[in-house]
Amino acid sequence: MLSPGIISRPVYKGLAPDAHAKHxxxxxxxEGAAAVLDxxxxxxxxxxxxxxxxxxATGSAGKGYEDKLKALAPASYWDFPTIPTSIFRLKxxxxxxxxxxxxxxxxxxxxxxxxxKEAIEAGIDYKSVITEHRGSAKRRVQCVHCKGxxxxxxxxxxxxxHCGLSxxxxxxxxxxxxxxxxxxxxxxxPGEVPPVEELYK
Amino acid sequence: xxxxxxxxxxxxxxxxxxxxxxIRRFPFPFHEDKYMYTVNIEPHVPGPKGSAYxxxxxxxxxxxxxxxxxxxxxxxxxxxxxxxxxxxxxxxxLVELLMTSMARDxxxxxxxxxxxxxxxxxxxxxxxxxxxxxxxxxxxxxRPMEYITRQCQGDFNLLDQRDGDLWMDxxxxxxxxxxxxxxxxxxxxxEWHAPVPMAHEIGVFDRAxxxxxxxxxxxxxxxxxxxxxxxxxxxxxxxxYHKWGTDRATVTPENVGNKVHLRVELQGLWRLPRSNAxxxxxxxxxxxxxxxxxxxxxxxxLHRVLKSLPDPIADYKGLTRYRPTTIEWLSKYDDGAPTSPxxxxx
Amino acid sequence: MTMSTDIAVxxxxxxxxxxxxxxxxxxxxDGSPLPEFSGGAxxxxxxxxxxxxxxxxxSLMGSPSDGSSYQISVLRTVDSRGGSAFMHDKVKTGSExxxxxxxxxxxxxxxxxxxxxxxxxxxxxxxxxxMLQLTRExxxxxxxxxxxxxxxxxxxxxxQSAYGHRVHTxxxxxxxxxxxxxxxxxxxxxxxxxxxxxxGMIDWVLKSxxxxxxxxxxxxxxxxxxxxxxxxxxxxxARSKKTIEVAEYQSVLEAVEAxxxxxxxxxxxxxxxxxxxxxxxCEGTLKHNDxxxxxxEKASGKKIMICVSRIxxxxxxxxx
Numbered sequence: 001m002l003s004p005g006i007i008s009r010p011v012y013k014g015l016a017p018d019a020h021a022k023h024x025x026x027x028x029x030x031e032g033a034a035a036v037l038d039x040x041x042x043x044x045x046x047x048x049x050x051x052x053x054x055x056x057a058t059g060s061a062g063k064g065y066e067d068k069l070k071a072l073a074p075a076s077y078w079d080f081p082t083i084p085t086s087i088f089r090l091k092x093x094x095x096x097x098x099x100x101x102x103x104x105x106x107x108x109x110x111x112x113x114x115x116x117k118e119a120i121e122a123g124i125d126y127k128s129v130i131t132e133h134r135g136s137a138k139r140r141v142q143c144v145h146c147k148g149x150x151x152x153x154x155x156x157x158x159x160x161x162h163c164g165l166s167x168x169x170x171x172x173x174x175x176x177x178x179x180x181x182x183x184x185x186x187x188x189x190p191g192e193v194p195p196v197e198e199l200y201k
Numbered sequence: 202x203x204x205x206x207x208x209x210x211x212x213x214x215x216x217x218x219x220x221x222x223x224i225r226r227f228p229f230p231f232h233e234d235k236y237m238y239t240v241n242i243e244p245h246v247p248g249p250k251g252s253a254y255x256x257x258x259x260x261x262x263x264x265x266x267x268x269x270x271x272x273x274x275x276x277x278x279x280x281x282x283x284x285x286x287x288x289x290x291x292x293x294x295l296v297e298l299l300m301t302s303m304a305r306d307x308x309x310x311x312x313x314x315x316x317x318x319x320x321x322x323x324x325x326x327x328x329x330x331x332x333x334x335x336x337x338x339x340x341x342x343x344r345p346m347e348y349i350t351r352q353c354q355g356d357f358n359l360l361d362q363r364d365g366d367l368w369m370d371x372x373x374x375x376x377x378x379x380x381x382x383x384x385x386x387x388x389x390x391x392e393w394h395a396p397v398p399m400a401h402e403i404g405v406f407d408r409a410x411x412x413x414x415x416x417x418x419x420x421x422x423x424x425x426x427x428x429x430x431x432x433x434x435x436x437x438x439x440x441x442y443h444k445w446g447t448d449r450a451t452v453t454p455e456n457v458g459n460k461v462h463l464r465v466e467l468q469g470l471w472r473l474p475r476s477n478a479x480x481x482x483x484x485x486x487x488x489x490x491x492x493x494x495x496x497x498x499x500x501x502x503l504h505r506v507l508k509s510l511p512d513p514i515a516d517y518k519g520l521t522r523y524r525p526t527t528i529e530w531l532s533k534y535d536d537g538a539p540t541s542p543x544x545x546x547x
Numbered sequence: 548m549t550m551s552t553d554i555a556v557x558x559x560x561x562x563x564x565x566x567x568x569x570x571x572x573x574x575x576x577d578g579s580p581l582p583e584f585s586g587g588a589x590x591x592x593x594x595x596x597x598x599x600x601x602x603x604x605x606s607l608m609g610s611p612s613d614g615s616s617y618q619i620s621v622l623r624t625v626d627s628r629g630g631s632a633f634m635h636d637k638v639k640t641g642s643e644x645x646x647x648x649x650x651x652x653x654x655x656x657x658x659x660x661x662x663x664x665x666x667x668x669x670x671x672x673x674x675x676x677x678m679l680q681l682t683r684e685x686x687x688x689x690x691x692x693x694x695x696x697x698x699x700x701x702x703x704x705x706x707q708s709a710y711g712h713r714v715h716t717x718x719x720x721x722x723x724x725x726x727x728x729x730x731x732x733x734x735x736x737x738x739x740x741x742x743x744x745x746x747g748m749i750d751w752v753l754k755s756x757x758x759x760x761x762x763x764x765x766x767x768x769x770x771x772x773x774x775x776x777x778x779x780x781x782x783x784x785a786r787s788k789k790t791i792e793v794a795e796y797q798s799v800l801e802a803v804e805a806x807x808x809x810x811x812x813x814x815x816x817x818x819x820x821x822x823x824x825x826x827x828x829c830e831g832t833l834k835h836n837d838x839x840x841x842x843x844e845k846a847s848g849k850k851i852m853i854c855v856s857r858i859x860x861x862x863x864x865x866x867x
Contacts, residue, residue, distance in 0.1 A: 006395040006396060007391050007392060007394075007395040007401060008388060008391075008392040008393070008395035008396075009395070018760060020757060020758045020759065020760045021760035022732070022759065022760050023760075094736065097736050098732070098733050098734055098735060098736060099731070099733075099734040099735070099736060099738050099759075099760070099761055099765065100731065100732060100759050100760035100761065101736065101760065102760055122736050122737065123658070123659075123660050123735070123736045123737020123738075124736060124737070124762075125364075125762055125764035125765065127364075127762070127764055128762030128763075128764060128765075142384070144381050144384060144439045144440055144442075145439075145440055145441075145442070145443055147280075147383070165443055170396070171395075172384070172395060172396055174384050174385070174386075174387065174388070175387060175388075176386060176387040177384065181381070181384055181439075183439055183442065184442055184443040184446065187442045187443045187445075187446025187447070188446040188447060188449045188450050188522055189447075189450055190447065287657035287658050288657075290657070290684065361657075362654070363654070363656055364764055411820065414819075414820075415813050415819060415820065415821045417552070417648055417650060417813070418552075418582055418584075418648045418649060419552040419582070419648050420552060474582055474583040474584055474585065474611075474649070475583050475584075475585055475611060475612070475680075476585060476657075477585040477588075477651045477654045
């Protein structure tokens with residue numbers, strides 16, 4: 001699924017309910033809904049009554065996840081047409097949350113990284129966020145040269161969507177920037193770009 | 202003491218070179234004829250007089266040239282100097298460490314007088330005369346870390362200690378061997394070292410971290426790291442790699458002596474008092490092959506180290522393209538005679 | 548650890564400030580300023596009691612930026628090791644001692660949006676310097692300070708006048724309970740909690756915080772744990788080729804030091820990991836009293852923290 005890579009590459013341990021949390025804030029995207037439904041099989045009594053679910057279907061629209069998540073009877077269920085709108089609402093929820101709130105995230109890596117970035121900015125230690133990867137292995141990559149971010153990267157090398165350099169995708173990952181690092185692949189011999197490999201589908 | 206500051210460039214026409222004195226004091230890193238990553242930390246106590254280890258902060262003949270290059274780097278890319286807000290106390294700790302060291306060890310060039318929080322700093326070579334209130338950022342023209350590091354050679358990183366780990370939460374990095382401060386800010390010790398091959402498997406970083414977490418005030422440590430650079434280019438950042446990367450393809454058997462440089466980083470670590478953070482300094486020294494081989498032991502030893510260096514390490518250090526040509530050139534200086542242990546010339 | 552960075556000091560003040568609590572002020576013998584430190588730091592005081600050398604850590608209470616003196620407070624405990632009794636009975640104004648440079652195993656997490664300080668009895672001491680630092684750096688905090696009686700409670704009126712409404716006190720003899728459940732509920736995200744006091748109190752706070760959904764990363768504690776005593780045994784130092792006796796009220800580290808062997812240490816309280824020593828063999832079982840080794844390493848029988856741990860048996864061979 002996700003290549004193991006190097007130590008700075010995040011590892012997503014999988015969703016598991018925190019029975020002690022006073023409030024659960026659950027953010028899911030696409031196939032991440034399935035991870036939430038899988039976790040529901042192991043949740044203690046009253047878990048969803050003290051949970052808020054934010055869901056954005058993205059590529060998994062039409063699979064009926066909305067109804068299944070609503071059926072868990074959370075204290076609140078919100079759905080969003082796009083990831084940015086879901087992150088916006090999450091920011092609001094975090095600004096009024098108190099200690100004893102547990103954050104859970106499930107979906108693609110870029111989604112998890114965006115949520116993690118908001119969590120850190122709201123004062124949550126990243127180690128306390130419970131995460132699970134589901135869906136595509138696509139990456140968000142930051143070009144180290146122009147600092148521009150390119151979404152939906154599934155191959156290496158790829159062309160930076162901002163400055164046009166051909167970038168090699170490294171496994172070196174920044175939580176703060178919520179992205180992997182992309183470095184010019186033909187810096188030493190311009191034009192000698194190795195064949196493109198689809199690595200992160 | 203008669204430290205004469207040179208006026209040389211680390212870009213464009215590359216006029217940088219070492220005087221015979223600078224060659225003699227160069228911190229040659231290899232104590233044997235091969236190289237592997239080790240923890241290699243030792244107490245940062247005064248070394249031989251005149252050496253790069255004599256004082257905890259080393260100011261040498263390249264001082265003004267280094268500071269001019271730093272100013273150019275920061276003008277073009279301000280992200281090379283960053284600090285997360287909670288590190289402000291550590292920035293002040295760094296101001297104290299550098300100002301007191303420079304004033305104590307180079308009194309002909311730097312002075313510091315303090316009356317409580319009223320500090321007066323004079324930097325004669327750079328023509329700076331600054332009165333400020335220690336702890337009040339409004340009284341300095343830059344944030345504290347940037348202010349003092351624009352006047353001190355070497356890159357500096359401020360590491361926050363918490364959760365049994367160290368975090369790269371502030372730094373100024375304009376003379377690095379190819380890593381991005383902007384990308385690494387916020388990472389833990391093992392995360393920012395993640396790209397280094399082979400070292401994690403042999404536990405180098407586990408041991409180093411354990412040691413550093415228990416570092417105390419008043420007991421700084423140092424170690425050496427090394428790589429190679431083509432042309433005396435001080436700023437070899439990933440950000441500009443697409444501009445300087447082609448240097449690596451310009452090495453020919455004729456120009457090795459002038460173009461290929463050994464780049465050694467003297468790294469120092471101090472525990473800081475008010476912030477309890479650790480400052481990690483990385484001070485780069487460059488020497489071209491023509492200068493290096495004037496010390497016969499070094500010529501022999503470097504040849505052997507490069508020849509036996511494991512490929513993953515050579516690749517990570519960026520040596521691949523010009524390594525064979527350099528080894529070939531150095532072989533002329535290796536007569537096969539034994540070299541003495543240790544780093545100093547015979 | 549060779550203490551070449553230790554500082555020679557003289558006691559300039561020694562004052563009883565509450566029942567069983569004595570405050571000491573240290574100044575350097577040569578008048579040089581003492582090093583700045585960070586709130587929550589401690590110093591290890593070396594005391595010479597006849598031919599016995601004692602080393603105890605004490606929190607630094609004064610202003611981190613005041614280099615003219617250091618202050619500590621010592622609670623007299625009924626403890627056959629006798630360290631606190633020595634400080635109370637033998638150390639007076641004019642006494643000379645060696646103290647270590649400050650070490651901090653209980654620092655403020657400066658990312659915190661708010662700092663919740665919970666102190667029990669003499670556990671107030673690290674918070675004294677911490678609050679000075681928090682105030683100077685303008686970081687929000689609250690102190691909740693529990694004591695058995697007002698007579699035993701050190702510094703209450705000083706704290707109330709310095710910090711006003713941020714200080715909350717509770718006295719057992721007035722049936723005032725620290726409202727822990729209420730404190731844990733409703734704190735803003737990014738609050739950090741710090742607790743120092745009797746071991747039982749710390750255990751209660753840590754457990755309650757976890758059960759209230761607080762992540763471990765936000766909860767910090769410092770234990771003042773004297774090395775527990777136990778039946779005597781011998782230690783064989785494999786590298787030094789010596790066999791020494793560890794007496795009932797002596798730690799392995801103290802016995803090793805008394806034998807003239809230099810062993811690394813830092814906190815002397817089983818928390819920092821510096822004194823970790825390899826166990827080569829043991830006639831008996833290891834009794835781990837530290838808070839440092841993970842469970843699997845304790846179970847492996849291959850490591851021991853010599854500042855606080857012992858054995859139940861006759862002899863242990865260490866790689867020292």
